[in-house]
Amino acid sequence: MSEGDQIMRGKVYVLGDNIDTDQIIPAEFLNLVPTIPEEYRKLGARALAGLPDEMPPFVTDGNDKSEFSIVVAGRNFGCGSSREHAPICLGAAGINAVVAETYARIFFRNSVATGELYPLESAARLCDVFQTGDEAEIDLDSGIIVRTATGERFELKPLGPVAPVIDAGGIFGYARKTGMIS
Amino acid sequence: MATTTEKILARAAGQAKVEPGDNVWVDTDILLTHDVCGPGTIGVFKREFGQDAKVWDPEKVVIIPDHYIFTKDDKAHRNVDILRDFVKEQGLPYYYDVGTRDYRGVCHVALPQEGHVRPGEVIFGTDSHTCTHGALGAFSTGIGNTDAGFILGTGKLLVKIPPTLRFVLNGEKPEWVTGKDIILRIIGDIGVDGANYCAMEFVGETITAMSIEERMTICNMAIEAGGKNGIIHADEKTCDYVKARTDKPFEPQNGDLDAPVAMEKSYDVSSFVPCVAEPSLPSNYAPAGDRNDVKLTRAYIGSCTGGKITDFIMAAKILKGRKVSIDTFLVPATTTVAEGLMSETIDGVSLVEIFAEAGCLDIAPPSCAACLGGPADTFGRAQHEEVVISTTNRNFIGRMGSKQAQIYLASPLTAAASAVAGHITDPREMM
Ligand code: SF4
Numbered sequence: 001m002s003e004g005d006q007i008m009r010g011k012v013y014v015l016g017d018n019i020d021t022d023q024i025i026p027a028e029f030l031n032l033v034p035t036i037p038e039e040y041r042k043l044g045a046r047a048l049a050g051l052p053d054e055m056p057p058f059v060t061d062g063n064d065k066s067e068f069s070i071v072v073a074g075r076n077f078g079c080g081s082s083r084e085h086a087p088i089c090l091g092a093a094g095i096n097a098v099v100a101e102t103y104a105r106i107f108f109r110n111s112v113a114t115g116e117l118y119p120l121e122s123a124a125r126l127c128d129v130f131q132t133g134d135e136a137e138i139d140l141d142s143g144i145i146v147r148t149a150t151g152e153r154f155e156l157k158p159l160g161p162v163a164p165v166i167d168a169g170g171i172f173g174y175a176r177k178t179g180m181i182s
Numbered sequence: 183m184a185t186t187t188e189k190i191l192a193r194a195a196g197q198a199k200v201e202p203g204d205n206v207w208v209d210t211d212i213l214l215t216h217d218v219c220g221p222g223t224i225g226v227f228k229r230e231f232g233q234d235a236k237v238w239d240p241e242k243v244v245i246i247p248d249h250y251i252f253t254k255d256d257k258a259h260r261n262v263d264i265l266r267d268f269v270k271e272q273g274l275p276y277y278y279d280v281g282t283r284d285y286r287g288v289c290h291v292a293l294p295q296e297g298h299v300r301p302g303e304v305i306f307g308t309d310s311h312t313c314t315h316g317a318l319g320a321f322s323t324g325i326g327n328t329d330a331g332f333i334l335g336t337g338k339l340l341v342k343i344p345p346t347l348r349f350v351l352n353g354e355k356p357e358w359v360t361g362k363d364i365i366l367r368i369i370g371d372i373g374v375d376g377a378n379y380c381a382m383e384f385v386g387e388t389i390t391a392m393s394i395e396e397r398m399t400i401c402n403m404a405i406e407a408g409g410k411n412g413i414i415h416a417d418e419k420t421c422d423y424v425k426a427r428t429d430k431p432f433e434p435q436n437g438d439l440d441a442p443v444a445m446e447k448s449y450d451v452s453s454f455v456p457c458v459a460e461p462s463l464p465s466n467y468a469p470a471g472d473r474n475d476v477k478l479t480r481a482y483i484g485s486c487t488g489g490k491i492t493d494f495i496m497a498a499k500i501l502k503g504r505k506v507s508i509d510t511f512l513v514p515a516t517t518t519v520a521e522g523l524m525s526e527t528i529d530g531v532s533l534v535e536i537f538a539e540a541g542c543l544d545i546a547p548p549s550c551a552a553c554l555g556g557p558a559d560t561f562g563r564a565q566h567e568e569v570v571i572s573t574t575n576r577n578f579i580g581r582m583g584s585k586q587a588q589i590y591l592a593s594p595l596t597a598a599a600s601a602v603a604g605h606i607t608d609p610r611e612m613m
Contacts, residue, residue: 020579022554022555022579022580022581027554030218030250031218031557032257033222033225033257035229050579053585079408082312084308087326105379106326109326110329113326113332165340171328172328174340181336
């Protein structure tokens with residue numbers, strides 16, 4: 001995701017509550033090291049591989065990118081493990097933002113620290129509104145997500161104290177900007 | 183007035199006081215990593231600080247490979263090689279290498295066991311169950327590779343001070359109620375996000391009466407309610423445990439019991455019963471006695487939650503003189519636990535003999551094993567539609583391997599009793 005992209009458009013993949021990190025990236029793929037470029041791509045190919053089999057495929061066989069670029073979910077997204085592979089595999093698959101009602105702490109923190117994706121919070125329960133395959137547009141400046149087909153607009157909660165860290169592209173960017181490290 | 187968590191973090195931030203919601207840079211006393219997240223952490227460190235960068239303090243970095251150890255998976259071996267090279271290059275003194283006498287096993291049992299956990303200190307680990315170490319009065323929490331890479335270079339991390347939720351546990355604990363039953367009950371009450379972003383502080387006479395290992399079981403699962411950390415005051419028992427394992431000085435930072443908290447909840451533990459968490463969330467609480475209808479295909483005793491020596495002693499109490507009726511997998515958390523299985527006895531019979539006579543499968547070498555599924559050849563990994571009763575901490579879909587497997591979390595007593603009966607069983611029936 002490049003800095004300054006304030007408008008994001010794309011197809012939405014919809015999930016429910018308590019999507020845990022084992023569903024986001026099953027443990028058998030944790031032998032992949034995210035900082036090795038080839039393995040970063042492979043993590044993208046395995047994103048959401050732990051979802052129940054009846055769910056629509058997130059990344060189709062043979063691809064390492066998803067046709068979706070926004071995830072919409074319910075409460076407590078990313079609960080469980082501290083594996084940074086979780087936000088990374090979503091970012092590697094091409095997800096720019098997750099819009100959930102709430103996040104588990106470590107997933108949120110890892111999304112911010114890595115700058116892989118925007119962990120956005122919606123005021124309303126959007127996983128009951130959106131359907132997988134819907135087109136959506138997120139305007140970060142005005143804090144709005146729009147369901148393209150119907151024009152419905154939904155409010156996103158302000159990012160608050162983490163906004164400067166996300167804007168700086170993650171913890172390293174932020175620390176450099178604020179003079180913590182050189 | 184301040185809670186334990188606030189006192190520790192204020193000190194680590196060099197401030198007189200911190201308030202929940204403050205964002206502060208804190209100094210790290212211990213950074214823990216393992217074979218799954220260590221290579222990525224090292225990758226981040228090198229990318230950001232340069233190929234020749236040195237870690238901020240070699241004495242404060244502890245690396246414990248434990249996840250993918252006894253597997254033929256090439257990448258798993260490559261990952262341990264990355265750790266090994268880094269340890270050598272940086273001259274790190276605390277590395278518990280696979281295939282050597284230094285190997286220990288599961289990091290959250292090995293870390294306190296080897297004296298790296300001290301009251302009043304700040305511990306970060308690239309593993310969500312790093313919250314275990316709050317059992318010894320430390321602030322300890324799980325982080326990702328990027329934050330850990332940052333710490334490797336600077337020794338510091340930006341931390342948001344968590345509000346504290348205080349759980350007051352009083353009343354005499356019946357012998358069939360374990361730390362596992364207590365934490366599963368609490369998670370059942372508050373839900374898997376009931377403590378999201380918060381410190382879970384456990385106080386009260388029941389906690390004081392509990393062993394350090396049982397306290398660890400409780401703090402280990404704080405993350406299953408979304409907690410940032412679990413924490414228990416350091417008392418005499420804590421200090422004795424720590425002093426037996428390290429000469430390093432430490433200063434407990436016990437909080438004020440009347441410090442304001444975001445929530446306080448009291449329990450009378452004498453009314454608790456043995457329980458399980460049903461698939462596929464740790465909050466799906468049910469009394470074990472209400473689930474006799476659940477037929478099992480295997481039992482699993484192991485992990486940082488339920489693979490300590492006290493856990494195996496509990497299981498052995500049930501299994502002595504009985505036979506298991508389903509495949510029963512035993513994975514000691516560390517090599518020290520494995521040794522304990524030979525040296526600990528009940529009525530003169532060693533635990534190893536008790537388990538063998540009960541018909542358990544051969545005891546596996548220490549590691550995380552099937553607690554998180556792992557590569558296909560992992561010991562105890564659920565490959566099909568198994569129904570497993572397990573002393574581990576997570577029963578998410580696919581957590582132990584196959585997405586078709588159903589996992590019931592339970593104490594070692596309940597797991598052992600259920601292994602005998604072949605269905606979920608209240609251990610009181612066998613005590
Ligand atoms: S035993 Fe299980 S929960 Fe504990 S560190 Fe290993 S994989 Fe994680």
